[in-house]
Amino acid sequence: RFNFILLRENVGKRKAQIAAIRQSSGDLVLNVDSDSTLAPDAVTKLALKMQDPGIGAAMGQLTASNRNDTWLTQLIDMEYWLACNEERAAQARFGAVMCCCGPCAMYRRSALLLLLDQYESQFFRGKPSDFGEDRHLTILMLKAGFRTEYVPDAMVATVVPDRMGPYLRQQLRWARSTFRDTLLALRLLPGLDRFITLDVVGQNLGPLLLAVAVLSGVGQVALTTTVPWWTIIMIASMTMIRCSVAALRARQLRFLAFSLHTPINLFLLLPL
Structure with a gap:
């Protein structure tokens, strides 16, 4: 059974999420993007993982539904595989996936209700934040003491950019979110496994060191x-x-x- 919530105006993803969560009644809340296509058993597999009351959120494995459209979509599909099956899978071994991605993530409703005020009131440069919702909500879950998990066999396909301009803008938003929410995550690190600390430091320091290497070469x-x-x-x-x-x-x-991603990273993403 579906209930459709009609808002008076386009208030953005975050406020739409909050409106839906406050009107929900189940134990679990599934967040999907409008262009996501879930495998028939994806919800079941996520729900099975969420049977552990200590888990606050779980995400599925992302693929590009338009993978075969262009060389760029094929590259992004590989990037998603690496992000899920290397980064998220490694983090999940320690119960601390640092970003349960927006295209498919399941949350414990009781935990969400405790965090909604913090989630809604996030500001960036003096204005209400309108990006990085998935990462910020994941960090809030960890901050509240819940574990966050990755379910590799809960498959979901999502549409990815097929042109370089939209892809670079997307990556810039994600990079801003990563650096911003890392500051919030720093206070969590002492309570998490040391691998997570190493991973967070590497994710943020790695691009800076790469930029230094490129600049020194130039x-x-x-x-x-x-x-x-x-x-x-x-x-x-x-x-x-x-x-x-x-x-x-x-x-x-x-x-x-995927080696083609390196020149994109060096000459297009790093300068941003």
Whole structure:
């Protein structure tokens, strides 16, 4: 049975979520994006995971429903696989997935009701926040003492950008959310496993170190007119090792092509 909630105006995702949660009555709340397509058993598998009362949220595995449209959508589909089956899967081993992604995440309603005021009142640069809802809500769950989990066999497909401009804007929003909510997460880290601390530090420090490496290479070219071969070799080697491991784990050679993401990261994402 479905109840449709009609709001007087477009108030954004966060306020729409809050309105729905406050009018809900079940034990669990499922959040999906408008372009998400869930596997028939995805809800069941998430609900089974949520039987543990210590779990506040759980997310499924994301794929790109339009994967075959362009080379970029194929690249993003691989990026999602890596984010889910490396990053989230590793975090879930310690009960602290740091972002239960918006396309498909299930929450414990009793926990949500305790957090709604904090969730609704988040500000960024003096204005109500209108991005990064999934990450912020996940951090609030962890802050409240709940575990957050990843369910790899709860499959969901979502539409991803098929052009570079929208993709870069999406990545910029996500990066801002990551850096902003990391400040909130810092207070949680002493109570979490040390791996989570290492992971959070790596996610935030890694791009900065990569930017320093690129800038030093550019500086070397400009000042000495020599090519920074060691920097190039190290970045290329790390890229191929990661792609090879992913191809081996997924048993799909297509992941070797994920190396194309490195120049996008270096020359388009980092400058943002």
